[in-house]
Amino acid sequence: MTSTHPPAASTMRLEGIAGRVAVVTGSGSGIGATVTETLRKLGARVAGIDLEAGSAGPELALAADVRDEAQVDAAFAEAEARLGAVEMLVTCAGVFTPVPIADLDLAEWTRTIDINLTGTFLCAKRALGPMRRAGFGRIVTISSGAGIDGGTESCAHYAASKGGVIALTKALAKESAADGVLVNVVAPRAVRTPMLAGMTDGMDEAIPVGRIGEPDDVAAAVAFLCSAHASYVSGEVLVLNGGWW
Numbered sequence: 001m002t003s004t005h006p007p008a009a010s011t012m013r014l015e016g017i018a019g020r021v022a023v024v025t026g027s028g029s030g031i032g033a034t035v036t037e038t039l040r041k042l043g044a045r046v047a048g049i050d051l052e053a054g055s056a057g058p059e060l061a062l063a064a065d066v067r068d069e070a071q072v073d074a075a076f077a078e079a080e081a082r083l084g085a086v087e088m089l090v091t092c093a094g095v096f097t098p099v100p101i102a103d104l105d106l107a108e109w110t111r112t113i114d115i116n117l118t119g120t121f122l123c124a125k126r127a128l129g130p131m132r133r134a135g136f137g138r139i140v141t142i143s144s145g146a147g148i149d150g151g152t153e154s155c156a157h158y159a160a161s162k163g164g165v166i167a168l169t170k171a172l173a174k175e176s177a178a179d180g181v182l183v184n185v186v187a188p189r190a191v192r193t194p195m196l197a198g199m200t201d202g203m204d205e206a207i208p209v210g211r212i213g214e215p216d217d218v219a220a221a222v223a224f225l226c227s228a229h230a231s232y233v234s235g236e237v238l239v240l241n242g243g244w245w
C-alpha cells in the first residue's frame with residue numbers, strides 16, 4: 001500500500017502558537033527547516049540556530065554550535081533581545097554517520113553524543129530557566145526510532161545518543177510541568193532529509209504505510225505538541241514510523 005504525502009504542516013489550524021517566540025536548532029536543513037517554516041506560517045516568531053547563520057528560513061538566523069554552552073547562551077540572549085522571551089524550543093540539530101561498532105572510535109562516539117545529547121541538554125537548560133520563571137513553555141526534542149530499539153545497523157553511537165534524549169526529555173518533563181513547561185520528544189524512524197541522502201533505497205517498501213517520512217510529518221507532530229491542544233501532554237514519546245511496529 002502506498003499512502004499519499006502529508007499536506008504541509010503549516011496548513012493545520014492550531015491554537016496557542018501565533019505570536020509566541022520559538023527557538024529551533026538545526027534550522028538550516030531538513031526537519032529543522034520545515035519546523036521553522038511551519039511555526040512561522042502558524043504565526044510564531046522564530047529564531048533559528050545552526051552552525052552557519054545563512055538560512056533564509058527563520059526570522060532571526062543565529063550561528064552557534066549546540067555543543068558550546070557559551071555560544072548557546074549568546075544565541076538565546078540575542079533571540080531574547082531581538083524577538084522577546086523564548087516560549088518554545090525545538091531541538092533538531094543532530095548528526096548521524098553510520099559506523100559499525102568494530103570501527104567506531106572514541107572521536108566519532110564523542111562527537112555524536114556531544115551534538116545529539118549534550119547539545120539538547122544545553123539548549124533545553126538555557127531555555128528552561130526563563131520559561132519556568134514565566135510559568136509557560138513548550139520544549140520538543142527530536143529522538144529517533146534508534147533511540148528506542150537500537151536502530152537497524154551501524155548506529156550504536158547514534159542510538160545511544162537518541163536513547164539519552166528520551167531519558168533526558170522525560171526527566172525534564174517531570175521537573176518542569178508544575179511550572180507550566182511541557183517537554184515532549186518526537187521519535188521518527190526514517191525521514192527524507194539530507195541526513196539520509198543515499199541511504200533510502202528500498203525503504204519505502206519496508207515501511208507498512210508505503211513510504212518513508214517527510215519533514216512535514218515531523219513538523220505536524222512538533223506543531224501539535226507546541227500548541228494549546230497538547231496542554232495535557234508532557235514526558236511523551238511520539239513515535240513517527242509509518243507503522244514500522
Ligand SMILES: NC(=O)c1ccc[n+]([C@@H]2O[C@H](COP(=O)([O-])OP(=O)(O)OC[C@H]3O[C@@H](n4cnc5c(N)ncnc54)[C@H](O)[C@@H]3O)[C@@H](O)[C@H]2O)c1
Nearest residue numbers: 026028029030031051065066093094144188190191193195
Ligand atoms: N532524517 C531522519 O531520518 C531522522 C530520523 C530520526 C531522527 N532524526 C533527527 O532529526 C534531527 C534533524 O535531522 P535531519 O534529518 O533534518 O538532518 P539534517 O542533516 O538535514 O539537519 C541537521 C541540522 O543540524 C545542524 N547541526 C549539526 N551539528 C550541529 C551543531 N553542532 N550545532 C548546531 N547545528 C548543528 C546541521 O548543520 C543541519 O542543518 C536530528 O536530530 C536527527 O538525528 C532524523
